[in-house]
Amino acid sequence: MARRKKSSVSPTAIISIIAAVAVGAGAIVFFKGKGADPFDGLTKLDAGDYLTNPTSVSGNSYQLTGTVTEKLKQTDEGRLFSLAAKPLNGGEPMPVGIFFPAKFSAENILVGQEFTIKIEVKNNGLLEVKELKRS
Amino acid sequence: MKWTQLLLWSAACATSQLDAQVFDPGGGAPPPSNGGGNTTINNSQPKQSNNQFLGNDTPFMDPGSETTTWNGKAWNVTNNRLFRGRFEKYLAAPEDAGPQDEQYRKVMREIISSLTPKQGALPNLSKAVGLLPVAAEFPIDARLCDAIASAIYTVWMVQKNEAAMVAANKAMEKEIDNLAMRVEVGSEPPSTQTTGPAAGGGKPPAAGGNAAQAKQKAPATNTSTDVTQFTRLGIDMQKIAERQALKVANVAKFGINELKAKVEFQALIVQLFLQRRFEHTLIACRCYNTMFSGQDRELKVKEGSDVEKMFAKGLGVNPTVSTLEAFASEAMRDVDEGVQAFEYLINKDEIQTASNRLGEAFGVGEYLPRVRTLPREKKERVLEFVRDSNMLISTLEVKDFGRADELLTKLRSKSKDFDDSKPRALVESSRAAASLHIQAAKMAALSQDTKKVEEEIRAAAELWPTNPELKNFSNDMAENGNAQTRILMDFESLLAQKNYRQITKDATKYSAAMITRPEKMEKLKEVVEIVKRSEMAVVKADELARSDNAFGAWESVQEALIDQPDDNDLNKRSAQFSSQVSEFVNALDRAKRLEERKQYGASLAWFLKAKRLYPASRFAKDGITRNSDAILPDSTSLSSFDTPRPTKASSDLPLDLPPPTSSK
Numbered sequence: 001m002a003r004r005k006k007s008s009v010s011p012t013a014i015i016s017i018i019a020a021v022a023v024g025a026g027a028i029v030f031f032k033g034k035g036a037d038p039f040d041g042l043t044k045l046d047a048g049d050y051l052t053n054p055t056s057v058s059g060n061s062y063q064l065t066g067t068v069t070e071k072l073k074q075t076d077e078g079r080l081f082s083l084a085a086k087p088l089n090g091g092e093p094m095p096v097g098i099f100f101p102a103k104f105s106a107e108n109i110l111v112g113q114e115f116t117i118k119i120e121v122k123n124n125g126l127l128e129v130k131e132l133k134r135s
Numbered sequence: 136m137k138w139t140q141l142l143l144w145s146a147a148c149a150t151s152q153l154d155a156q157v158f159d160p161g162g163g164a165p166p167p168s169n170g171g172g173n174t175t176i177n178n179s180q181p182k183q184s185n186n187q188f189l190g191n192d193t194p195f196m197d198p199g200s201e202t203t204t205w206n207g208k209a210w211n212v213t214n215n216r217l218f219r220g221r222f223e224k225y226l227a228a229p230e231d232a233g234p235q236d237e238q239y240r241k242v243m244r245e246i247i248s249s250l251t252p253k254q255g256a257l258p259n260l261s262k263a264v265g266l267l268p269v270a271a272e273f274p275i276d277a278r279l280c281d282a283i284a285s286a287i288y289t290v291w292m293v294q295k296n297e298a299a300m301v302a303a304n305k306a307m308e309k310e311i312d313n314l315a316m317r318v319e320v321g322s323e324p325p326s327t328q329t330t331g332p333a334a335g336g337g338k339p340p341a342a343g344g345n346a347a348q349a350k351q352k353a354p355a356t357n358t359s360t361d362v363t364q365f366t367r368l369g370i371d372m373q374k375i376a377e378r379q380a381l382k383v384a385n386v387a388k389f390g391i392n393e394l395k396a397k398v399e400f401q402a403l404i405v406q407l408f409l410q411r412r413f414e415h416t417l418i419a420c421r422c423y424n425t426m427f428s429g430q431d432r433e434l435k436v437k438e439g440s441d442v443e444k445m446f447a448k449g450l451g452v453n454p455t456v457s458t459l460e461a462f463a464s465e466a467m468r469d470v471d472e473g474v475q476a477f478e479y480l481i482n483k484d485e486i487q488t489a490s491n492r493l494g495e496a497f498g499v500g501e502y503l504p505r506v507r508t509l510p511r512e513k514k515e516r517v518l519e520f521v522r523d524s525n526m527l528i529s530t531l532e533v534k535d536f537g538r539a540d541e542l543l544t545k546l547r548s549k550s551k552d553f554d555d556s557k558p559r560a561l562v563e564s565s566r567a568a569a570s571l572h573i574q575a576a577k578m579a580a581l582s583q584d585t586k587k588v589e590e591e592i593r594a595a596a597e598l599w600p601t602n603p604e605l606k607n608f609s610n611d612m613a614e615n616g617n618a619q620t621r622i623l624m625d626f627e628s629l630l631a632q633k634n635y636r637q638i639t640k641d642a643t644k645y646s647a648a649m650i651t652r653p654e655k656m657e658k659l660k661e662v663v664e665i666v667k668r669s670e671m672a673v674v675k676a677d678e679l680a681r682s683d684n685a686f687g688a689w690e691s692v693q694e695a696l697i698d699q700p701d702d703n704d705l706n707k708r709s710a711q712f713s714s715q716v717s718e719f720v721n722a723l724d725r726a727k728r729l730e731e732r733k734q735y736g737a738s739l740a741w742f743l744k745a746k747r748l749y750p751a752s753r754f755a756k757d758g759i760t761r762n763s764d765a766i767l768p769d770s771t772s773l774s775s776f777d778t779p780r781p782t783k784a785s786s787d788l789p790l791d792l793p794p795p796t797s798s799k
Contacts, residue, residue: 051725094744
């Protein structure tokens with residue numbers, strides 16, 4: 001019998017294909033992750049400044065990380081919690097009041113949970129939650 | 136002789152009033168005030184309209200009440216202002232012991248003596264009448280002797296006219312006889328013509344007059360006719376009748392004149408008697424008896440009049456001149472006895488009785504020598520007693536029992552026979568009753584019964600107007616009123632300063648002053664309650680501080696400071712504890728200020744910080760609740776706080792917290 005002649009795929013092509021697939025997958029992952037994070041670029045709130053001069057920060061949005069310490073009040077409009085905010089430069093947490101509007105009613109918020117929150121400082125100095133992320 | 140004395144008293148009182156010219160018996164004007172002499176009593180007797188002398192306007196003595204009724208008024212004979220005044224004047228006056236007085240009395244004695252019938256000698260009226268003008272020259276006589284002499288002269292004139300009248304009547308009787316004889320001759324038949332003088336022997340007529348003239352005219356008609364004869368007879372008859380009538384008229388006229396002279400003389404006698412001029416009464420009576428001896432001596436007083444009653448009721452017979460003479464003599468004797476009794480009693484230091492006897496003697500015989508010559512030194516011994524007695528009467532009349540008590544004590548010490556039982560009983564009973572009323576007024580004042588106070592004070596004042604207790608009570612009431620006003624002003628001032636602790640310290644004083652001011656009392660209670668809470672807060676703060684809970688201590692003090700921001704104790708502790716919890720205080724202060732600026736979120740954060748520093752802080756909890764409610768105004772709160780007490784507004788918190796001195 002005759003020996004049949006073996007089919008041949010060039011190894012270079014195979015490597016090229018694999019590399020192209022890898023690059024494509026990486027690009028997808030890269031671009032997808034980069035566009036969905038809401039805290040990207042948010043300034044972290046300095047609780048000391050807020051407590052000292054709340055009007056200076058009113059109307060702005062900030063990022064704040066802290067632990068829920070107490071539920072203060074709940075109405076149809078939302079829930080009011082006390083949050084021990086982590087200061088930027090360390091030290092003891094600063095307790096602030098955080099308002100969770102009704103759109104976050106589906107979120108289970110419990111005392112002791114730590115959140116990273118996007119907040120907006122209202123004119124009356126209230127910190128209203130815009131986005132939240134469990135830590 | 137009780138009746139005699141009372142009768143004389145009546146006369147004395149009547150003349151006292153007349154001399155003093157206090158009353159106008161004939162007028163209808165009301166009597167003048169007697170200056171505190173309450174002895175005048177307006178009785179309800181009808182007004183006397185008969186004002187004729189010896190009519191119904193003379194005094195009448197009521198022996199039962201010892202009052203004299205005169206012109207519708209009743210007077211106590213021993214106690215009236217005029218008598219007391221005259222008696223005091225008499226006591227203070229010197230005795231009438233001068234040579235002129237002695238000479239007067241000598242003349243009067245001589246007059247009375249010359250009129251006194253003696254054995255073998257008739258009264259010498261001429262001598263007495265001759266001495267009357269002499270006695271009248273003395274001032275003390277008041278020319279009464281002249282009045283007697285004048286009355287005697289009047290009687291004499293009447294009696295002289297009587298003699299002339301008798302002579303005239305005799306002449307008329309003779310003429311009547313002549314006329315009767317001529318009528319008798321003229322009535323015979325005209326056988327013989329009568330041409331000569333009238334029958335009767337050629338004698339001239341016994342008396343002149345119309346009859347004689349008629350007789351002289353008769354011969355001129357020589358050719359008389361029967362007609363003329365009859366006419367002449369008629370004329371003679373008429374003349375006889377005329378003469379008879381004239382004679383009767385003369386007799387009647389004399390009788391009237393005599394009666395008139397008698398009545399006038401009697402009136403003088405009665406007047407002298409009523410004036411208590413008993414010596415003059417005696418003289419006048421004896422003159423009357425001498426001039427009208429053997430005639431009717433009955434006094435011609437109006438039947439049923441007071442004077443007639445005054446004499447007739449006591450004696451049972453009609454009064455006569457002799458009756459008055461007897462009364463006058465009796466009065467003089469009675470006065471003598473009274474003065475003798477006075478002299479005896481004064482020597483025994485029985486001043487009251489002595490003054491009474493002298494007063495009686497003076498009242499009856501003010502003008503009698505025995506009274507007038509009483510030595511001044513003897514009278515002076517009773518003068519002060521009488522003055523004090525009169526003052527006692529006045530003080531009792533005006534109910535000045537304080538002064539009356541002093542006078543009673545003085546009089547009792549001066550006179551051992553002074554009976555002070557009746558006035559003392561009056562003074563003491565009135566005092567006791569007045570004191571009871573004042574006590575009742577005080578009790579009423581304590582119970583705020585103003586009406587009762589008024590009634591009791593009025594009753595007390597009526598009983599004893601000059602009661603010093605009454606004055607003290609009034610002063611106390613006024614002072615209490617002033618003190619009450621002052622205390623209330625103090626209270627208002629402290630209240631405005633919020634010095635509640637000082638108010639509470641003097642709460643008892645303020646409470647007493649606010650009995651009548653319930654609204655103030657309520658305010659006082661509130662203040663006391665605040666201070667009580669403050670003190671409890673201080674105690675609590677001290678206790679918490681001892682257990683190292685400076686936060687609690689500070690909060691306790693701050694809660695009390697809301698009611699008492701100026702309280703020293705609280706502020707002192709507040710400063711003390713603030714330094715220990717300065718961070719906590721700072722958090723609350725910032726929270727409060729932000730809350731006031733409606734920065735509820737930041738305020739909530741500071742309250743949360745405060746709570747983190749002192750979890751039991753009520754201020755923090757209240758602040759958190761308030762701010763939470765401000766952020767979420769719906770009532771669907773699910774606050775984790777239990778709120779056992781109402782939350783305070785931020786404005787109730789201390790506005791100016793002390794600055795933190797150090798950080799913890």
